[in-house]
Amino acid sequence: MTATPVQQDQPRVVLSARGLGKDFAGFTAVNNVDLDVEHGRIHALIGPNGAGKTTVFNLLTKFLTPTRGSITLLGQDITAKKPAEVARLGLVRSFQISAVFPHLTVLENLRVALQRPNGLATQFWRSLSSLDRLNPRADELIAQLGLTEYRDTRAMDLSYGRKRVLEIATTLALDPKVLLLDEPMAGMGLEDVRTVADIIRDVARDRAVLMVEHNLLVVADICDRVTVLQRGEILASGDYATVSTDPRVRTAYMGTDA
Amino acid sequence: MSHSDATAAPAPAAVQGATRIKAVILLAMLGFLLLVPMFLYPIFLMKILCFALFAAGFNLLLGYTGLLSFGHAAFFGGGAYFTAHAVKVWGLSPELGILVGVIGAAGLGLIMGLIAIRRQGIYFAMITLALSQMFFFFCLQAAFTNGEDGIQSVPRGIFLGVLDLSNQINMYYFVLGVFLLGILAIWRIINSPFGMILKSIRENEARATSLGYTVARYKLAAFVMSAAIAGLAGSVKSLVFQFATLTDVAWQMSGEVILMTLLGGIGTLIGPVIGAGLVVTLQNYLATSPLPVTVITGVVFMVCVLLFRRGLVGEFYASRIGRRLGFKSDS
Numbered sequence: 001m002t003a004t005p006v007q008q009d010q011p012r013v014v015l016s017a018r019g020l021g022k023d024f025a026g027f028t029a030v031n032n033v034d035l036d037v038e039h040g041r042i043h044a045l046i047g048p049n050g051a052g053k054t055t056v057f058n059l060l061t062k063f064l065t066p067t068r069g070s071i072t073l074l075g076q077d078i079t080a081k082k083p084a085e086v087a088r089l090g091l092v093r094s095f096q097i098s099a100v101f102p103h104l105t106v107l108e109n110l111r112v113a114l115q116r117p118n119g120l121a122t123q124f125w126r127s128l129s130s131l132d133r134l135n136p137r138a139d140e141l142i143a144q145l146g147l148t149e150y151r152d153t154r155a156m157d158l159s160y161g162r163k164r165v166l167e168i169a170t171t172l173a174l175d176p177k178v179l180l181l182d183e184p185m186a187g188m189g190l191e192d193v194r195t196v197a198d199i200i201r202d203v204a205r206d207r208a209v210l211m212v213e214h215n216l217l218v219v220a221d222i223c224d225r226v227t228v229l230q231r232g233e234i235l236a237s238g239d240y241a242t243v244s245t246d247p248r249v250r251t252a253y254m255g256t257d258a
Numbered sequence: 259m260s261h262s263d264a265t266a267a268p269a270p271a272a273v274q275g276a277t278r279i280k281a282v283i284l285l286a287m288l289g290f291l292l293l294v295p296m297f298l299y300p301i302f303l304m305k306i307l308c309f310a311l312f313a314a315g316f317n318l319l320l321g322y323t324g325l326l327s328f329g330h331a332a333f334f335g336g337g338a339y340f341t342a343h344a345v346k347v348w349g350l351s352p353e354l355g356i357l358v359g360v361i362g363a364a365g366l367g368l369i370m371g372l373i374a375i376r377r378q379g380i381y382f383a384m385i386t387l388a389l390s391q392m393f394f395f396f397c398l399q400a401a402f403t404n405g406e407d408g409i410q411s412v413p414r415g416i417f418l419g420v421l422d423l424s425n426q427i428n429m430y431y432f433v434l435g436v437f438l439l440g441i442l443a444i445w446r447i448i449n450s451p452f453g454m455i456l457k458s459i460r461e462n463e464a465r466a467t468s469l470g471y472t473v474a475r476y477k478l479a480a481f482v483m484s485a486a487i488a489g490l491a492g493s494v495k496s497l498v499f500q501f502a503t504l505t506d507v508a509w510q511m512s513g514e515v516i517l518m519t520l521l522g523g524i525g526t527l528i529g530p531v532i533g534a535g536l537v538v539t540l541q542n543y544l545a546t547s548p549l550p551v552t553v554i555t556g557v558v559f560m561v562c563v564l565l566f567r568r569g570l571v572g573e574f575y576a577s578r579i580g581r582r583l584g585f586k587s588d589s
Binding site: 084 | 446447449450451452453454455457458461462464465466467468469470471472473479483
């Protein structure tokens with residue numbers, strides 16, 4: 001059924017949404033969205049601009065409160081939870097605009113991500129060197145994503161592509177069960193796109209990934225499942241081959257009935 | 259924006275030299291603070307130290323958490339009232355009186371913070387202003403504050419039963435000790451695991467949330483700490499001047515501390531100290547001159563905002579000399 005089978009036991013649904021909807025003052029941005037994201041799979045959310053992809057992300061991570069519907073994460077109903085709680089349960093997102101801490105170095109960015117899971121976030125009486133014990137894990141992630149050379153560079157001085165890589169690294173630092181990536185390759189050069197695609201494929205081995213992406217070549221290449229949104233509703237869902245030949249999808253994307 | 263380019267990272271030897279120079283600067287400042295009462299009027303110096311601590315506490319919130327409070331007078335003046343009352347009416351020793359002031363201010367901070375912390379930017383500033391005005395009105399009406407008269411002739415007492423604080427020089431060193439402890443506490447907070455999270459929240463709040471941090475709780479903690487330090491400054495001031503009045507809780511005081519912090523440099527540890535020194539000195543010298551004080555401080559403020567947006571210390575840190583010494587300007 002999938003183009004790139006991952007050597008996994010049984011694929012299981014880790015994040016699912018049922019009848020998800022969001023109204024903004026009378027305007028329905030998202031309506032009746034059902035979504036199942038499986039462990040060890042990469043799931044793409046695509047659709048034209050304004051289709052509601054980022055709104056769905058915001059609803060899943062509780063940055064927005066859904067008007068209708070329910071969300072389940074690892075068997076637990078998270079519909080009424082707060083964003084930070086959802087993150088602590090293992091659903092971690094990235095942002096459309098690169099979200100790093102610009103004045104902090106690459107190492108510090110990673111340490112901030114590692115501080116909470118390691119119980120080192122509230123101590124206002126301890127010295128900064130108490131964070132040094134996070135360095136081995138931080139360096140491991142830095143190396144894994146090829147940022148070793150930039151370990152002590154401030155995030156604002158990194159190139160755009162590396163900022164995105166750094167963001168993925170900080171997200172991975174939380175060892176999330178489900179990773180939500182909002183256009184991880186937007187605005188990247190070809191070289192960086194390949195690097196990031198490899199990274200995503202690599203990290204999806206033992207977690208679920210849901211990503212919004214415009215680059216259909218990447219989607220075709222690495223995603224196991226594709227859901228197409230249009231005007232806030234699901235237009236089609238399935239593997240890339242099925243979805244890309246769906247005439248309604250072709251109309252929505254190309255504006256032709258070809 | 260302050261670009262400290264990564265390519266020009268100073269060599270290890272240069273770093274060592276810079277550390278040495280910084281240590282010398284620090285020692286010189288300490289020496290100056292220890293010796294200066296021989297040359298200058300102690301009351302004036304103590305006033306500077308109190309306001310410097312107040313501004314440094316305020317900067318913990320503005321500079322390191324990114325929250326602009328317009329109600330810090332409530333904590334400064336509140337601390338002054340609580341300590342004055344505890345010392346004068348309950349007859350507590352100065353150290354216990356100060357403790358009452360700090361706890362009281364922190365409690366006020368907790369209440370105001372719980373109400374204000376979920377709002378951002380101008381809304382946060384306005385809510386803190388409104389709440390501090392409510393506290394002002396409370397102080398005007400409550401019996402223990404004596405309304406317009408304030409609490410007068412507060413005894414300074416004897417510190418730990420040994421040091422007689424009615425002696426001006428003893429009092430100066432006592433205030434200096436409190437000031438240094440306060441600055442040390444702030445330094446520790448901003449250079450701690452907790453301070454790191456505060457910094458990350460200031461840098462990118464949504465990202466901090468998505469990493470699992472309950473941002474409001476960290477902000478509230480910072481707000482209470484900042485209120486406690488402002489309260490400490492107010493407590494000590496009430497002992498220095500031996501009175502607590504409505505001036506310290508009025509909204510103009512909240513404005514003044516913003517001025518001091520901006521003038522010295524947001525997000526630098528000693529910027530607010532320098533700013534407070536400058537403002538208090540100006541007020542002191544202009545008080546006897548025919549020039550209107552508020553106009554002069556207003557002009558100074560405008561010049562500062564137009565010419566050195568990072569404040570005096572912030573500009574120094576961002577200058578070539580400052581960068582060579584390895585100072586980092588955060589904003």
